[in-house]
Amino acid sequence: MEAPPVGYRRNVGICLINPSKKIFAASRLNIPNAWQMPQGGIDEGEDPRIAALRELREETGVHSAEVLAEAPYWLTYDFPPKVREKLKHRWGSDWKGQAQKWFLVKFTGLDQEINLLGDGTEKPEFGDWSWVSANQIVDLVVDFKKPVYKEVLEVFAPYLQ
Secondary structure: OOOOOOOEEEEEEEEEEOOOOOEEEEEEOOOOOOEEOOEEEOOOOOOHHHHHHHHHHHHHOOOOEEEEEEOOOOEEEEOOHHHHHHHHHHHOOOOOEEEEEEEEEEEOOOHHHOOOOOOOOOOOOEEEEEEEOHHHHHHHOOHHHHHHHHHHHHHOHHHHO
8 A cells, every 4th residue: 555645643534334325424512503524533553444433333333334445545635724733733743644545344233333433432523423425515615625525435436326
């Protein structure tokens, strides 16, 4: 796997789909009206696929899942200046943005398994969730992530038909 660009935080993104090929979206607790797919940092030395399943569990409580596909390259987005400044203080590092390795993951459990308190190892990030269409997820996400979301949906389009 090629290395992500220098200056970007290594991250995974998870496009979780149900049997109806709807995509899991959750609303951020700290950003009003901002919805997104699960994502999170890759620990030092951690395989991105393992990181994706770990982040999915931490953020949604979901463990009934099967990886269907992996984006063949890193997708990046830059943080807007205000977001970058806020995260610089939170993380103690000044990242330009995030380089994400995206995974398409099939949810194989029941909706009752989804728990936005996650697995209890991390502070909750989401307040609400829904199964949405591909068009809806792009409309719901913050503007600076829209290009990545559009590309993710293109990469995984054969699985979303």
